[in-house]
Amino acid sequence: MALSGRQPSAARDLPVLLLFAYLRIVPIVTTLAASLYNWDMIRPIRVFVGWGNYLELIQDANFQTALVNTSILAAGSVILGTVLLLAVTVNARVRGAPIYQLVYFLPVVTPWVPVTVVWKWIYDTRYGPLNQAMVALGLAPQSWLVDDRLALISILIVMVWKTLGYNLIMFLVGLSNIPQEYYEAAVVDGASGSRIFRHVTLPLLRPMILFVVVISTINSFNVFTPVFMMTSDIQGAAAKLVRTLVYDMWENGFRYFRVGYASAEAAILLGLVLVLTLMHMRLFREDR
Amino acid sequence: MATARELLRSLALHGILLAAAGLMLLPFVWMLTTSLTPSAEILNPSLRVWPANPTLAHYADVVQAAPWLRYLWNTVVVSTASALSILFTSSLAGFIFAKYRFPGRDLLFIIVLVTAMIPFESYMVPFYLQIKALGWINTYQGIAAPLLIMSFGIFFMRQSIMTIPDELLDAARIDGATEFFIYRRVVLPLSKPALGALAILSVTNSWAFFIWPMIxxxxxxxxxxxxxxxMFQRAFTVDYGRITAGSVLTVVPVLIAFLILRRSIIRGVTLSGMKG
Incomplete structure (x- = not known):
């Protein structure tokens, strides 16, 4: 209340605001604007083309592949990394065991680059430990990063491996926040295990599930480092490139210097992420 | 009957947990053992876990081939600059959003929230042109630029500072404290736990940042x-002994930090998986 008398302006905050505008607002707005231009990074000519870049993108085979791959990776990591994980953790009702948390969190804190280096070795067709293990078990060795479909699955496995610990800890935090009395009350009322899960655990865990699903979706739509490090010819992979949206965008922007075209792709990525986030929020709010 | 079933359940559960823990650790084990295996043995594969003739030869080569300490120093410089800037800007902006009223505040705050959801990758092309216009290509400022501010950090500090009672700030004002003094002497000390978590989150983000430094x-x-x-991998594509030795070198500082600060790191990282 005392504050309403004085009117401290936002002026004190101005340097921070300017920095924020320069580092976030300006590039975001420029991206949206640039997507409407034919703009080459090397020659300073900009030609307004309206929706031209978008129309070209829809027909671009690389973009289509990238969109499909990214969607599969995102859907796969959300399903494997949250839905299945949730089914296991919730029924397990694990408490404590901090050593497990520590181990599961190791991949989360290890940066992507060394992670991809070692996984590329694991997947190596000729010498890699994975194929050695397959042979020892009497299974046929696979060309993990070379075969079209297998390469996508291989990347998905690494993504799930890296993020599982994060999701697990978030779910454990969510579960431990549910008051024990709720369970006791449900048991007193004669509810069985599956009903307790449906009517107590799931509704109370919903905010956390939403959070984890949104984060997984955003992060997997931005996937770049694993596909770049493990499947790109630039990094010397003899492998099949798993093209994702950010990879395709990076290639258009920084290999072919097509600022406008890459920006249109960026705008689509941005729109997709925002729409998916809002969709998740709606889905989880209405489903009670 | 019930207890026997409980026991069986608990056994199965720990079996799953243990197997999963093994899967989590195995890549790290392979990273280490491969880095200690002579090249001839790598190219003549067998399922042995520990090399027959362990060697440090790859490490000797790797240390010669690239200035790793210099890389470490660069990462430390960028992460520190990023953390200091994010702590300052987030707490100041968070303080203003939490404790002041001014026209347009709510709209501004919504803009901050929306940018927290927009991935950096989606505006990095124009961002690159801005940095180029400043002449910051191949400079520390250039690498650190996208990491100087964190929209989520502003939101997080606002939530934390909102819990500080207004009476406390007013009491300081009656005593004649300036607003900046209040920020420094009242708000910051009371926000220490939040600032600590935010520092860890920002360092983890900037430490692992890859696409932007590459550009x-x-x-x-x-x-x-x-x-x-x-770049080392680019140069030695399939020389797995050296490449895994290089990986071990970059992972060791991270693992040491994680083992020492594990509780605060887990707390800091689980704050938000969002960057930006």
Missing amino acids: VTSDRRLFTMELGLA
């Missing part, structure tokens, strides 16, 4: 650890 630097004296390792 903005070509001078190897400025490479971060991640970029240095990627």
